[in-house]
Amino acid sequence: MLLQIDVNSEETLYTQLANQIRYGIAKGYLQPDDPLPSVRNLASELGINMHTVSKAYNKLKEEGIIIVNRSKGVRISSSVLADRRTGYETVLEEKIRQLVSQSICNGIGEKRFLGMVKNVFTEMRSET
Amino acid sequence: MLLQIDVNSEETLYTQLANQIRYGIAKGYLQPDDPLPSVRNLASELGINMHTVSKAYNKLKEEGIIIVNRSKGVRISSSVLADRRTGYETVLEEKIRQLVSQSICNGIGEKRFLGMVKNVFTEMRSET
Amino acid sequence: MLLQIDVNSEETLYTQLANQIRYGIAKGYLQPDDPLPSVRNLASELGINMHTVSKAYNKLKEEGIIIVNRSKGVRISSSVLADRRTGYETVLEEKIRQLVSQSICNGIGEKRFLGMVKNVFTEMRSET
Amino acid sequence: MLLQIDVNSEETLYTQLANQIRYGIAKGYLQPDDPLPSVRNLASELGINMHTVSKAYNKLKEEGIIIVNRSKGVRISSSVLADRRTGYETVLEEKIRQLVSQSICNGIGEKRFLGMVKNVFTEMRSET
DNA sequence: GTGGTCTAGACCACC
DNA sequence: GTGGTCTAGACCACG
Known part of the structure; x- marks a missing residue:
């Protein structure tokens, strides 16, 4: 899946990133358990700061959408799309x-x- | 119509205010040509600064939703709800x-x- | 010539009035030496404050476009349109x-x- | 490009600033993607308040003429001069x-x- | 009385 | 470092 950011946007970079990943899941480009690029790789690929990618990943992690594992990297949660329509x-x-x-x-x-x-x-x- | 703000909200104060007024119009609490409280009155009523209210009013003014008159105060545009779906x-x-x-x-x-x-x-x- | 004001406009009332009179001259509705309504008459006709009309007339007077005479009323300057393209x-x-x-x-x-x-x-x- | 304001002018300070920047673009002094001084720098340079500069920048931002980035500063929109003659x-x-x-x-x-x-x-x- | 502008100084989020 | 928001208090123009 192609991720891209618009530095001219009003949205902060990390919000754009998080939105695009959510969009990718919604659209089916990203499936449960699919791996995501490492923070460093994605940052260099997009030409942005490592912290920015990290912040986006953290946001999604807190939403339970992705799983971050120190040694295994980052992947889409297997329970995403499942029934967690709580709050x-x-x-x-x-x-x-x-x-x-x-x-x-x-x-x-x-x-x-x-x-x-x-x-x-x-x-x-x-x-x- | 009761306007209220939540200082703990993530939204900025002036955005909250603008949202509530838009909501009030959509809901029919506020009708075309209805007057809105003066900048100073609303500010003191909500316990916030005059300029914050002013900023909210200005946002709505630029959206064409309210009419601001230097000496007569602020009121809902009479053409709000009309068909002006431009950009x-x-x-x-x-x-x-x-x-x-x-x-x-x-x-x-x-x-x-x-x-x-x-x-x-x-x-x-x-x-x- | 029909004068009308828009209380919803961003422009101040007296500016609108002055603009319309200038426009009327430019368009030929108002000719040099034509009389204008008295301050009181125009104010009541438009349903606005006497001071507002007065202010508009004063602005035009300072621009040399109209002549205000205490006893003879207000009229378009006879030299309007003439060569006074100085400043x-x-x-x-x-x-x-x-x-x-x-x-x-x-x-x-x-x-x-x-x-x-x-x-x-x-x-x-x-x-x- | 030299920016300067006249405190005695009838125009508000922030309007003067916005006008000058627009003029600078029209004249070619400011090119698409050129950076503008930071809010604080320009303010101190002109001897005016930060918020006044901010207001001018905001006006231009809403006109789509400049791009404001919270952390990277302000610059001329790359699509300025393009054909976007909407309203x-x-x-x-x-x-x-x-x-x-x-x-x-x-x-x-x-x-x-x-x-x-x-x-x-x-x-x-x-x-x- | 009304809103608009300007100043001043504070704190925050982003990178 | 950057801009954004909020507060506070002043003065002005308008009607």
């Missing part, structure tokens, strides 16, 4: 609420919003 | 993409996600 | 410079800019 | 309309106005 749903609901508020303020109604969500899910499922 | 959809799509990625990683599929979105829209429409 | 050109050039800078930053080149200027002049000349 | 033209047209009105009131006709615009564009292109 996340609360967070998600709040985020949806914000997005929906903004959308309504910008004249985008439920129908159109749902259409966009469906498109994104379809995009995720598509092989590309 | 916002591009931004929205990217945000949905991120949210969907995160959701899939957390075992939340399309069906469930769409259900949550529908619930939020219903919540917005409900009188409460 | 104004310096101001204008600076304003054009700013506008051109912005335009270039937004990808609008000389050809397009000149086209827009010509359109505006044509619009001014048209009877409507 | 700006509407704003520009209104500004031109005002300027043309004023000019006609001051006895400056289309021919002279166009001449001035051409001069400014030429000035922008000239090496100096």
Whole structure:
């Protein structure tokens, strides 16, 4: 899977990285138990600081999405995608609420919003 | 409408405020042309600095959601809720993409996600 | 000539008023020596404060565009449009410079800019 | 590139700064990807407050003209000068309309106005 | 009374 | 080191 970062983005580098890995999992590029590049390798490959990669990995580790093992390296958690929809749903609901508020303020109604969500899910499922 | 902020939140204070006002509009608590508290009043009411409130108001002003008048105060734009979906959809799509990625990683599929979105829209429409 | 103000505008009321009168002269709606409504009449007609109208008139008076006479009321200067392009050109050039800078930053080149200027002049000349 | 402000000007300090930077880009003094001084450095150099510089930079950032990076500083956007004439033209047209009105009131006709615009564009292109 | 601008100094996150 | 946020207090323009 190709990871790339945009130094011009408003998002911090480590957030971009974490988002892309999550995206890769959602899209199926990255499967449970798949290995990820080592911190050093990925950093040099992307031309960014080692600490930045490390921070991204740490974030995902805390979310339980990846497993970091000192000697075996980093890999996708085997239980990712499994049923652990505990506290996340609360967070998600709040985020949806914000997005929906903004959308309504910008004249985008439920129908159109749902259409966009469906498109994104379809995009995720598509092989590309 | 009750506005409140959480100083412990990860979100900046002014972002929280802007979000709540957008939510209030989407939910119908705040109607087009409704006045908002003055910068100073709201600041003292919330126990925060005047400039923080001002920054939130300015953000909404640039989004075209509220109207700021130097001498008459602040109120909801009368054209809010109207159809002015200019460049916002591009931004929205990217945000949905991120949210969907995160959701899939957390075992939340399309069906469930769409259900949550529908619930939020219903919540917005409900009188409460 | 119909004068109207937009209380939602970012521009101050008196600036809007002054701009409209200048526009009316440029467009030919208002001719040299034409009378203008009294401060009180115009204020009540527009539903705004007397001081606001007064301020607009004062601005135009200082620019030499209108003549204010305590007993005879207010009228367009008879020498308006005449040759008094003294200090104004310096101001204008600076304003054009700013506008051109912005335009270039937004990808609008000389050809397009000149086209827009010509359109505006044509619009001014048209009877409507 | 030399930046300087006039504390006696009618324009706010941060507007002056933003204008000068836009001018610098239009004139070619500042090229895409060129770095700008840090907020603190520029502030002390100009003898003004850090926040004032920050406000100017923020304005340009929201216009998409400069790129602000929390840890790497500020630089001219690499896509500035590209063709991204979205909603700006509407704003520009209104500004031109005002300027043309004023000019006609001051006895400056289309021919002279166009001449001035051409001069400014030429000035922008000239090496100096 | 209103918001807008400017100053000053503090702390934080990022890299 | 960088910019971002928050606080605090001042003065100004507008109506």
